[in-house]
Amino acid sequence: MLSKSQARWFFIGGTVFFSAIFIFLTIDTLREIPARQNSDQMTASVVRGKMIWDESNCMGCHTILGEGAYYAPELTKVVDRRGAAWIAIFLKDPQAMFPGKRRMVQYDFDEGQIQDVIAFLDWIGKIDTNGFPPEPDLAPATLVSLRAEQAAVAPPQYFSTVCIACHSVADNGGTVGPALDGVGNRMTSAELDRWLSDPQAVKPGTAMPNLGLAEPTRAELVAWLAGLK
Amino acid sequence: MKFRSQRVAYLFFATSMLLFLLQIVFGFIMGFAHMGFDVLHDYIPFNAARTSHLNLLVVWLLCGFMGAAYYIVPEEADRELYSEKLAVVQWAALVIVAVTALIGFQFGWWEGRKFLEIPRPLDYLVVIDVLLFIFNVGMTAWNGKRFTTTSIVLLLGLTAAALLYLPGMITFDSQVIDSYFRWWVVHLWVEGVWELIMGAIMAFLLIKLTGIDREVIEKWLYVIVGFTFLSGILGTGHHYYYIGTPEYWLWIGGIFSALEPLAFLGMALYAVTMARRGGMNHPNRVALFWTVGCGVMSFVGAGFLGFAHTLPQVNLWTHGTIITAMHGHMAFWGAYVMVVLAMITYALPQMTGRKLFDGWMPEWAFWICNIGMLGMTGAFAVAGIAQVYMERKIGMDFLAVQEAVEVHFGGVVLAACLLTVGVLMFVFNFIQYGLPNDEAVAGS
Ligand code: HEM
Ligand code: HEM
Ligand SMILES: [Fe+2]
Numbered sequence: 001m002l003s004k005s006q007a008r009w010f011f012i013g014g015t016v017f018f019s020a021i022f023i024f025l026t027i028d029t030l031r032e033i034p035a036r037q038n039s040d041q042m043t044a045s046v047v048r049g050k051m052i053w054d055e056s057n058c059m060g061c062h063t064i065l066g067e068g069a070y071y072a073p074e075l076t077k078v079v080d081r082r083g084a085a086w087i088a089i090f091l092k093d094p095q096a097m098f099p100g101k102r103r104m105v106q107y108d109f110d111e112g113q114i115q116d117v118i119a120f121l122d123w124i125g126k127i128d129t130n131g132f133p134p135e136p137d138l139a140p141a142t143l144v145s146l147r148a149e150q151a152a153v154a155p156p157q158y159f160s161t162v163c164i165a166c167h168s169v170a171d172n173g174g175t176v177g178p179a180l181d182g183v184g185n186r187m188t189s190a191e192l193d194r195w196l197s198d199p200q201a202v203k204p205g206t207a208m209p210n211l212g213l214a215e216p217t218r219a220e221l222v223a224w225l226a227g228l229k
Numbered sequence: 230m231k232f233r234s235q236r237v238a239y240l241f242f243a244t245s246m247l248l249f250l251l252q253i254v255f256g257f258i259m260g261f262a263h264m265g266f267d268v269l270h271d272y273i274p275f276n277a278a279r280t281s282h283l284n285l286l287v288v289w290l291l292c293g294f295m296g297a298a299y300y301i302v303p304e305e306a307d308r309e310l311y312s313e314k315l316a317v318v319q320w321a322a323l324v325i326v327a328v329t330a331l332i333g334f335q336f337g338w339w340e341g342r343k344f345l346e347i348p349r350p351l352d353y354l355v356v357i358d359v360l361l362f363i364f365n366v367g368m369t370a371w372n373g374k375r376f377t378t379t380s381i382v383l384l385l386g387l388t389a390a391a392l393l394y395l396p397g398m399i400t401f402d403s404q405v406i407d408s409y410f411r412w413w414v415v416h417l418w419v420e421g422v423w424e425l426i427m428g429a430i431m432a433f434l435l436i437k438l439t440g441i442d443r444e445v446i447e448k449w450l451y452v453i454v455g456f457t458f459l460s461g462i463l464g465t466g467h468h469y470y471y472i473g474t475p476e477y478w479l480w481i482g483g484i485f486s487a488l489e490p491l492a493f494l495g496m497a498l499y500a501v502t503m504a505r506r507g508g509m510n511h512p513n514r515v516a517l518f519w520t521v522g523c524g525v526m527s528f529v530g531a532g533f534l535g536f537a538h539t540l541p542q543v544n545l546w547t548h549g550t551i552i553t554a555m556h557g558h559m560a561f562w563g564a565y566v567m568v569v570l571a572m573i574t575y576a577l578p579q580m581t582g583r584k585l586f587d588g589w590m591p592e593w594a595f596w597i598c599n600i601g602m603l604g605m606t607g608a609f610a611v612a613g614i615a616q617v618y619m620e621r622k623i624g625m626d627f628l629a630v631q632e633a634v635e636v637h638f639g640g641v642v643l644a645a646c647l648l649t650v651g652v653l654m655f656v657f658n659f660i661q662y663g664l665p666n667d668e669a670v671a672g673s
């Protein structure tokens with residue numbers, strides 16, 4: 001039977017041996033990380049973004065690289081998913097984008113800070129993470145195929161940077177709001193214009209945000225949407 | 230108790246109880262937020278509640294470990310504590326740091342790094358405080374009549390825990406490297422050196438409660454902690470799958486972390502066999518319940534539920550979901566909460582000379598707490614599986630999925646109410662014991 005001193009040596013020997021391997025692997029890992037994380041793209045803005053991220057404790061609600069809290073969306077690929085323009089609008093007033101939904105803290109970031117946060121999130125999204133987060137493998141086929149494809153009619157830029165995060169056209173875009181194919185049949189230009197200037201006034205309690213669109217942007221959107229038949 | 234100075238442990242245990250109750254309050258705030266009742270958002274946003282919940286947990290467990298060490302080391306070394314006064318100063322300092330941190334969190338004074346949110350200036354105070362503590366128990370053991378294996382493993386665990394706090398205090402510009410070294414603290418604590426502390430406390434309790442020969446118990450203690458390090462050090466790799474670290478961690482982390490449950494299986498078998506061999510003759514039966522329960526539940530929470538999501542093929546889908554929260558609750562509960570409660574249940578009658586372990590309440594507290602925690606784990610599991618399926622497999626929108634699982638958080642909160650009833654009973658019993666007194670000295 002094993003004696004106590006043999007047991008002690010098993011403990012000491014195992015610990016020393018595996019600690020040594022661990023240190024060795026750590027050194028190798030630190031050597032490989034720069035290429036995997038694109039250290040050359042870590043601008044001063046990215047580093048400032050990380051500081052804002054830490055100071056605001058965004059990780060207390062969100063996960064990033066799969067680490068953090070499970071109360072708010074995983075943000076590793078958020079720039080791919082929503083686009084920088086959308087995030088910039090969102091961060092100014094998170095509640096306005098998802099009215100009545102689970103709430104994020106309203107930070108009073110200035111324009112520069114918002115750009116830093118986005119630069120940080122964009123850099124995170126390009127890290128080689130061995131395939132995390134995975135592509136949904138049971139998704140309806142259209143959902144996947146279409147992500148790569150472009151909509152048939154070239155939409156206004158505001159649509160393809162902001163609205164598309166929530167709405168799809170020709171199967172391309174987000175699923176927060178309804179697909180807008182054929183919206184020109186359902187709504188007249190006047191209705192569209194009223195809707196876009198203030199969704200709450202048309203349908204109190206709706207989840208569609210008031211994006212505070214400037215007059216010319218709105219007109220361009222209405223014209224394009226009305227043509228979706 | 231054998232020595233008068235062991236009574237200082239009481240301060241630490243009482244503090245633990247108080248902070249534990251506070252931790253649960255923050256747990257409820259989050260539970261309700263997940264159910265859609267985020268009513269305190271403007272005062273205590275989710276991230277403040279979460280940071281408080283986690284740090285209170287860590288601080289009260291450390292506080293319990295310190296109390297345990299102040300009780301165990303003098304008894305094992307067969308002498309009074311090196312300095313009781315120093316222990317009181319060290320306790321007061323710890324309380325001040327903890328309260329400052331807790332208040333600071335509510336005003337956004339933190340570092341947003343999960344589990345390591347305590348701001349840097351307070352980190353330094355924590356380190357000084359822990360050094361004082363280690364000096365005090367270390368001197369006691371060093372100058373004692375004997376230096377037992379139980380003391381050695383306990384002190385080794387405590388010292389290593391203090392050293393491993395340091396990598397968490399370095400600042401990095403890169404999220405990847407930051408995260409890499411964050412795990413040196415979080416993982417190497419709970420799946421490494423804290424297991425030494427847990428093993429040593431369990432060994433002490435088993436020696437006292439079962440009357441089995443110290444040599445036998447301590448031999449197995451070495452074997453178990455041997456397995457801990459054999460698997461747990463490279464097992465850190467299960468956190469290095471998807472954070473930007475090299476691909477070889479997928480198989481290294483997978484293989485070694487899959488071996489980690491062995492150490493917990495060891496703890497469970499060890500507690501159960503020793504208890505059966507020694508017979509359940511000790512009058513403080515409920516202390517043995519907590520001790521054996523700790524062995525078993527740590528295997529369920531850490532061993533079994535840890536294994537459930539540790540292989541890279543599974544973790545790819547479950548990484549950073551409610552599944553992780555399910556495992557985190559049961560593992561912390563089974564291993565560390567229960568070992569501290571076991572120690573308190575054993576030590577209180579010894580310190581106060583009152584034998585209040587016989588009534589129905591202590592045993593009911595044990596069962597109710599455990600059933601409550603199992604219920605919470607079950608509800609988290611259902612929510613987690615639903616989340617993985619809808620969000621990760623089908624690709625549904627995050628918020629839509631969260632609305633779908635709100636109902637399961639109703640389950641979490643219900644089970645948490647049961648747990649809370651058990652904890653309140655435990656605390657009530659704790660208060661009934663009253664303060665340590667001199668008549669209890671050498672009365673054991
Ligand atoms: C008492 C021991 C343990 C405790 C207290 C514990 C606790 C935790 C906690 C709190 C987390 C979340 C950490 C974070 O995201 O910051 C976690 C993650 C994890 N644990 Fe454990 N654990 C223990 C043992 C184990 C064991 C033995 C295994 C494997 C067999 C394991 C496997 C995992 C895995 C794979 C993750 C990562 C989950 C993810 O990808 O999101 N744990 N653990
Ligand atoms: C009794 C009432 C409790 C409730 C309602 C509760 C609820 C929660 C909730 C909702 C979270 C956050 C999950 C998220 O990020 O979305 C959480 C995190 C956590 N709680 Fe509790 N909790 C309670 C008690 C406890 C106890 C007794 C322990 C210790 C055993 C504990 C340990 C933890 C840990 C380790 C985490 C972090 C998990 C992770 O990040 O994976 N909680 N808790
Ligand atoms: Fe781990």
